Amino acid sequence: MRLNGEISHKEDEEDEEEKQSGVLQPERLVVGYALTSKKKKSFLQPKLEILARNKGISFVAIDQNRPLSDQGPFDVVLHKLSGMEWCKIIEDYRQKHPEVTILDPPDAIKHLHNRQSMLQDVADLNLSDCNGKVRVPRQMVITKDSLSIPDQVFEAGLKLPLVAKPLVVDGSAKSHELFLAYDRFSLSELEPPMLLQEFVNHGGVLFKIYIIGETIKVVRRFSLPNVSKRELAKVVSVFRFPRVSSAAASADDADLDPGIAGEVVDPVSVCAPQNIYLQPSCSIR
Numbered sequence: 403m404r405l406n407g408e409i410s411h412k413e414d415e416e417d418e419e420e421k422q423s424g425v426l427q428p429e430r431l432v433v434g435y436a437l438t439s440k441k442k443k444s445f446l447q448p449k450l451e452i453l454a455r456n457k458g459i460s461f462v463a464i465d466q467n468r469p470l471s472d473q474g475p476f477d478v479v480l481h482k483l484s485g486m487e488w489c490k491i492i493e494d495y496r497q498k499h500p501e502v503t504i505l506d507p508p509d510a511i512k513h514l515h516n517r518q519s520m521l522q523d524v525a526d527l528n529l530s531d532c533n534g535k536v537r538v539p540r541q542m543v544i545t546k547d548s549l550s551i552p553d554q555v556f557e558a559g560l561k562l563p564l565v566a567k568p569l570v571v572d573g574s575a576k577s578h579e580l581f582l583a584y585d586r587f588s589l590s591e592l593e594p595p596m597l598l599q600e601f602v603n604h605g606g607v608l609f610k611i612y613i614i615g616e617t618i619k620v621v622r623r624f625s626l627p628n629v630s631k632r633e634l635a636k637v638v639s640v641f642r643f644p645r646v647s648s649a650a651a652s653a654d655d656a657d658l659d660p661g662i663a664g665e666v667v668d669p670v671s672v673c674a675p676q677n678i679y680l681q682p683s684c685s686i687r
């Protein structure tokens with residue numbers, strides 16, 4: 403397999419070594435990546451690159467200013483960029499290069515770019531009775547007119563407190579900016595388009611499930627604490643909240659109340675006696 407760019411100079415030497423030793427090295431895999439600088443920083447860390455290299459995987463940056471077909475050859479194209487223009491580039495490339503694995507084809511993940519449609523698939527699974535209850539929070543989309551939000555919420559019958567989330571999820575910091583509203587009138591301070599979702603008390607702990615092929619990894623993260631009726635009656639405001647359940651908020655080693663700590667019964671069914679907050683997601687983390 404040939405490599406275009408960063409580490410190509412090494413390849414000839416390695417091929418030569420391989421020939422001389424007579425030992426067949428495992429096939430190498432070239433991953434072309436197109437990521438924002440934020441994502442590159444959080445995902446493509448030296449530790450991952452070294453681990454990948456040891457397994458024969460090399461990452462090569464895709465130059466977005468050059469035609470994609472002129473680059474590579476790649477075995478895999480890994481991208482997390484959005485926008486119509488980029489999606490078209492990837493789609494065209496996919497048609498021309500069916501031998502290359504695209505992670506992920508834009509069409510396959512488009513429903514994940516919208517917080518309303520991403521939960522629809524979970525609702526459609528209809529898991530209301532499967533060794534526990536899996537459900538999605540009640541929610542509504544607000545497309546315009548901040549001032550009318552209190553009335554829209556009242557008419558829809560959503561219960562407070564409410565979590566307000568940007569409708570579009572595009573990997574930007576802005577798209578992760580969430581708010582918690584204790585009273586409906588404060589909601590008019592927020593900017594549509596957005597999704598309003600009932601806050602689900604879940605014991606301040608959240609489970610994230612990462613799946614790659616057959617491999618399933620479950621982690622525990624600290625999350626927003628429960629909101630009591632007393633607090634709800636007292637507080638009148640809307641608060642912006644930071645990324646509470648990020649990797650830095652690991653609760654894997656925390657000594658939690660067994661009532662909320664959850665018990666991993668098997669990798670596919672993660673059960674906690676309280677509400678499970680389900681976060682469907684498809685991402686390069």
Ligand SMILES: O=P(O)(O)O[C@H]1[C@H](O)[C@@H](OP(=O)(O)O)[C@H](OP(=O)(O)O)[C@@H](OP(=O)(O)O)[C@H]1O
Nearest residue numbers: 441444571573574647648649683684685686687
């Ligand atoms: O680290 P974990 O707990 O897995 O959470 C991840 C990170 O926060 C990612 O951001 P970053 O790469 O900046 O650390 C984020 O990707 P984006 O910021 O690209 O959206 C993921 O969003 P989703 O892809 O929406 O799940 C989110 O689920």
Ligand SMILES: Nc1ncnc2c1ncn2[C@@H]1O[C@H](COP(=O)(O)OP(=O)(O)O)[C@@H](O)[C@H]1O
Nearest residue numbers: 539565577578599600601602625626646647681
């Ligand atoms: N409906 C909800 N009820 C309770 N907590 C929530 C709810 N929605 C989000 N959260 C909390 O907010 C965090 C981020 O929510 P999420 O929708 O996953 O946004 P992002 O995609 O930016 O990570 C979750 O990890 C959880 O702690």
